Amino acid sequence: MKLSVVVPTLNESKTILKVLKVLDSHELIHEILVIDDGSTDNTPKILKAFKSKKKFTVLTHLSNLGKGAAVRWAFKKITGDFVIIQDADLEYNPKEYKKLIEKAGKNHVVYGSRIISSNPKAYLRTYLGNVLLTQFCNLLYGTQLTDSYTCYKLIPTKIAKSLDLSSNGFEIEAEITAQLAKKKILLLEVPISYKPRSYEKGKKIKAKDAIKGILTYVKLRFDSLQF
Incomplete structure (x- = not known):
């Protein structure tokens, strides 16, 4: 199996650096596509050191377009058999890829x-959300998921490239799940570890x-209806 890993990053x-070193040493990874989504800190400088590495492709947005825009660009470039998204903050541990x-x-x-695993919860509202x-x-699409918004979705590249994605923000997670469900793709789940960081340490997803995400689920569920 050739695994492509997509790493959207912003500031x-x-x-x-720690994330990319872990990925670089991972024996199961075929390629790593890092998308710098308009970072204004030292992230671009750190990424320069990886541009010449064999596994790595570094793509750059000149301004912040959002996680969804980064993922959509990377999906067009992947060459492996499967793809997975890796957030750049190590809330998700690449050791879990094997599962x-x-x-x-x-x-x-x-x-x-x-959700299946007993993981720490940084914010109750985030967990409940x-x-x-x-x-x-699950109600709209008849799925039986416990975690539709997980970053870790191992998707066959053929299926990933068949998705007609348009989201720019975090709602990309909802759009991917909704489109997979509409295509009647079987969605399996395995438990993974998760170490959430606080907003003070840089967590970016908000209530908005x-x-x-809700609006995306609704829009895609009823987009074929004529009013």
């Missing part, structure tokens, strides 16, 4: 669920992003 100078890969298949997607978003997704 992550405190963690990006997802063990369940991998050409015709289904494997989600890494933070994720649960509510997932239940809303949850609202955008």
Whole structure:
């Protein structure tokens, strides 16, 4: 299996070096695509050292366009058999890739669920927001997920490239799940570890992003209806 890893990053100078070193040493990874989404800290300087490395491709947005825009650009470039998104803050541990890969298949997607495992919760509202978003997704699409907004979705590249994605922000997670569900793609889950960081340490997703996620689920569920 050739695994492509997509790493969207914005002002992550405190963690990006550690993340990329971990990925560089990971035996299962075929390629690593890092998308600098308009960083204004030292992130671009750190990324320069990886541009010449064989596994790495560094893409740069001149301004901040959002996680979704970064993911969409990277999905066009991937060459591996499967793709997974890796946030640049190490809330998600790349050691967990093995769990997802063990369940991998050409015709289904494997989600890494933070809910199945007993993981620490930095903010109750963030945890509850994720649960509510997932239940809303299950209600609209008939899925049986516990964590629709997980970053870890192991997607066959053929399926990833078939998605007609347009989201620019964090709602890309909702759009990916909704489109997979509409395509009747089987969605499996495995438990993963998760170490959330605080907003003080740089966590970026906000309540408004949850609202955008809900609107994305609704829009895609009923986009074929004529009013």
